[in-house]
Amino acid sequence: MIKLILLDVDGTLTDGGIYRGNDGIELKKFNVKDGYAIVYAQKIGINFGIITGRKSELVKIRAEELKMKYIYQGISEKTLVLKEIIKITSLKKEEIAYMGDDLNDLNIMKEVGLKGAPKDAAREIKETADFISSKKGGYGAVREFIEFIIKKENKWEEFLKNVK
Template sequence: MVTEAPSKPGKEELTSRAARVRLLVFDVDGVLTDGGLYYGAQGELMKRFDVKDGHALVMARLSGLPAAVLTARTSSIVEVRGRELGLAAVLQGRRDKGAALEELLQQLGVSPEACAYMGDDHNDLAPLSRVGLAACPADAVPEVRQEVHFVTQSPGGRGAARELVELCLKASGRWDDAVGLMRGADGRGAQRVEQTPYSR
């Protein structure tokens, strides 16, 4: 029996969901990275992160929209990247992502409806089903693409996270201020960026 995929929300509903977001949560492999795992004799050596995604996450943080990562794998590389970007939380080694998301939301005092989650594979379906704005990269697996509210035009690790950040900042009216902060347009932005971990 073939089940019909749920229809995607229209622009007005999507904007409304995005405007309510108070926390962004991202899977790592295949979302913040391109999914490639580079191994050497001592184990995992590298992950590829996109600088534009990092830039957007810094913009979000400086605009008062925190972000976190939630991943089933464990890597010191992710811990380092999380510190660079000033993420609110880095949860690793959490195979039950639904339970881990609930824990994170309680810890940060955010309701599920005020959370956006981006994932790309089957183990992301549980947290995706719990949040107010579910998103995935363009190259996510079909089961994920059919369940989310927002599918980006970019693949994982190549601008997908940035698209979600832009959607939420624009929907909440914070995009222009975020751009101004990164430019230092108000006379304080440049100093604030220099004093915080930065994506480049």
């Protein structure tokens, strides 16, 4: 049973674009449907976290809005964070899912129980993934992964009862 879903950000929770305004401030586009599924999956006992290679105040704000439990930014070796999370939570690797889109996600994907990828992920990521979304990163791929997990574990009806 999956108890924790960890996510990459750029190319997974976002479309992978880095936008800058005239003032140089970075902008990112998050998909509200991904956020909706994250919020309601937490109500049935699934925790969430972010492990990303870049640092962004926007990511921190979005993760806090969604009440994600773990936020790790500026991480070059994501498997080290996974080991730390396992130590903190006592979860087994089989109880953790991860969704990522690019080569820096490959090592952590090999270490978790369930691996997901957006439709536009790198070939090597898709070859490693147990689930490949029909949607691109930032366009509802995370929601599709969450729904796949919930349905696979026969928790869909419980999930729907919490939706408002």
